[in-house]
Amino acid sequence: MNRLIMFHGRECPHCKKMMPLVDKMIEEEEVELEKLEVWHNEKNADAMRSYRDIITPKCGGQLRVPSFLNTETKDVFCGEVEYEELVDWAKR
Amino acid sequence: MKKYWRCHVCNDIHFGTKSPKICPTCLQGNAYVEVSSCEALNVMSVTESHVDKDAFAKAIQVFAAAGEFQINPDQERVALLLEGMFNNENNHGLKYCPCRMIEKDFEKDLTLVCPCNFLTHDSYKDKENGECWCGLFKKRRHHE
Numbered sequence: 001m002n003r004l005i006m007f008h009g010r011e012c013p014h015c016k017k018m019m020p021l022v023d024k025m026i027e028e029e030e031v032e033l034e035k036l037e038v039w040h041n042e043k044n045a046d047a048m049r050s051y052r053d054i055i056t057p058k059c060g061g062q063l064r065v066p067s068f069l070n071t072e073t074k075d076v077f078c079g080e081v082e083y084e085e086l087v088d089w090a091k092r
Numbered sequence: 093m094k095k096y097w098r099c100h101v102c103n104d105i106h107f108g109t110k111s112p113k114i115c116p117t118c119l120q121g122n123a124y125v126e127v128s129s130c131e132a133l134n135v136m137s138v139t140e141s142h143v144d145k146d147a148f149a150k151a152i153q154v155f156a157a158a159g160e161f162q163i164n165p166d167q168e169r170v171a172l173l174l175e176g177m178f179n180n181e182n183n184h185g186l187k188y189c190p191c192r193m194i195e196k197d198f199e200k201d202l203t204l205v206c207p208c209n210f211l212t213h214d215s216y217k218d219k220e221n222g223e224c225w226c227g228l229f230k231k232r233r234h235h236e
Contacts, residue, residue, distance in 0.1 A: 011176025063193035
């Protein structure tokens, strides 16, 4: 089953901007997505690092936040996108 | 490989592959001698230096003033980023970019310390409205 994860940082402005869109999508589209904060939670940071080989090729060679990951399809993007693009990723 | 060098006149410490030809502190030529990391750290430990958030904000203003970029005029964004960097320094040892995650590979993680070498990054290079990934630094426009 697809597991959708948003890796985010508490003091990351991109993440702050994306968060209301993510919450809206969860509520309106009934999408299940885990939000994992990585700078203040070492377990979440390790989880993000465990997907290094999937995330970094799509994110400028780095573990950038926010990173949106579908663990099943390996579909990943990082940074800010429009709401429609976010929903499109979640439902792919 | 980078090494430590000490000016034999004023004890200026340099960390690099080559020693400076002229000491930037006392202007003595041919002044540096290669020393151990232990000696370099001992010499530097004499001076304690604390760069708090305000001091760092001023330091990056000076840094940006001489460059083709500026600090983002969005003060709320800058404040959030500074908060993140200083939390990262407290919790993880260095002022890592709040918009990227360390990989626990120290050499690679050093590339995430603010200010990073963003001039070469995809979010900045060859872009009219280029920014570093976190948006702390923005490419300066001619009218700004």
